[in-house]
Amino acid sequence: MEKSFDPNSAAALGTGIFGLPFKESDSALVYLPVPWEATASYGGGTAKAPSAIFQASCQVDLCDGDILKPYEPGLFCLPESKKIKEWNKTAKAAAQKIISNGGDVSKNKVLKKSLDLVNALSEKLNQEVYQESRRILDAKKILAIIGGDHSTPYGAIKAAAEKFPGLGLLHFDAHHDLRKAYEGFTHSHASILYNVLETIPVSRLVQVGIRDFCEEEADYARKKSAQVSVFYDSQIKAALFSGEPWIGIVSRIISQLPEKIWITFDIDGLDPRLCPNTGTPVPGGLDFDQAVYLIAQTVKSGRKIVGFDLNEVSPGSNSKNGEWDANVGARLLYKMTAWTLASLGLREIR
Numbered sequence: 001m002e003k004s005f006d007p008n009s010a011a012a013l014g015t016g017i018f019g020l021p022f023k024e025s026d027s028a029l030v031y032l033p034v035p036w037e038a039t040a041s042y043g044g045g046t047a048k049a050p051s052a053i054f055q056a057s058c059q060v061d062l063c064d065g066d067i068l069k070p071y072e073p074g075l076f077c078l079p080e081s082k083k084i085k086e087w088n089k090t091a092k093a094a095a096q097k098i099i100s101n102g103g104d105v106s107k108n109k110v111l112k113k114s115l116d117l118v119n120a121l122s123e124k125l126n127q128e129v130y131q132e133s134r135r136i137l138d139a140k141k142i143l144a145i146i147g148g149d150h151s152t153p154y155g156a157i158k159a160a161a162e163k164f165p166g167l168g169l170l171h172f173d174a175h176h177d178l179r180k181a182y183e184g185f186t187h188s189h190a191s192i193l194y195n196v197l198e199t200i201p202v203s204r205l206v207q208v209g210i211r212d213f214c215e216e217e218a219d220y221a222r223k224k225s226a227q228v229s230v231f232y233d234s235q236i237k238a239a240l241f242s243g244e245p246w247i248g249i250v251s252r253i254i255s256q257l258p259e260k261i262w263i264t265f266d267i268d269g270l271d272p273r274l275c276p277n278t279g280t281p282v283p284g285g286l287d288f289d290q291a292v293y294l295i296a297q298t299v300k301s302g303r304k305i306v307g308f309d310l311n312e313v314s315p316g317s318n319s320k321n322g323e324w325d326a327n328v329g330a331r332l333l334y335k336m337t338a339w340t341l342a343s344l345g346l347r348e349i350r
């Protein structure tokens, strides 16, 4: 850390994420931004999230109410990959043609070609994220992904599952994301957890806040009930409304988790007041403090968060409204960072 850094003052121009002065080499945690939203089916904008969150992060005060000086082990955000930005542009243009056609390419050779292109670029993206994730993990650093849509952390979860056998997922989302491909896209944002369960050896998947899904996904989750636990938003709310305290519900959720955890956080798991520009907002969901409390209690139970991703934040097209989405995103990112460091013994709980 440079000597001139003052955690009490406003972030200086040209500094790193959260206004911090760290280099990658002296950081315990590295954020990998993935500006990708090729298969966004409804609202878009998540490819702009990494830069919007970075900007908003400079407004986050570094003192945290729960964790002492979360920034001190060093936090560093890698620059956005030009290659990924190019692939996103190409894939998005091709995907739009398919989406506006209702996702059916069977009778159209040109569209079939577009679909093959999107799927091929998705594979390339996964490979790229996997390799970068391996590099970061091999350097013994903690990995965090800033999406992008929810397809972006696939390669990171794969790398983390290899590094940490028995890894389980704590998944915040309004959606199961258990579709076997969506609109023809193999690596759709709506298929991420299906792809993870089918191809990556994770021990558990614990889904929280789910409230917008199709029968096929619910059936799939039920069929996989030895591995998958779902805490539907309606069940959570029914328990709360009938007087069960949040800590009781939280304890039931945590009891389903193994010792080592990756958090995959789709911002739309939160109440849409907190993410009005996200691609597929759904009424209901968790409050910010409920989600942070669940993460905090997970850490206090002795479980270790080995990495995480934050996805589906969208600054939208109206920059004034979008500031709020990025602001919430940056603050959630800092909270997850703080609790992750605490879970690994790198920070003290106040």
Ligand SMILES: [Mn+2]
Pocket: 150, 173, 175, 177, 189, 266, 312
């Ligand atoms: Mn999702």
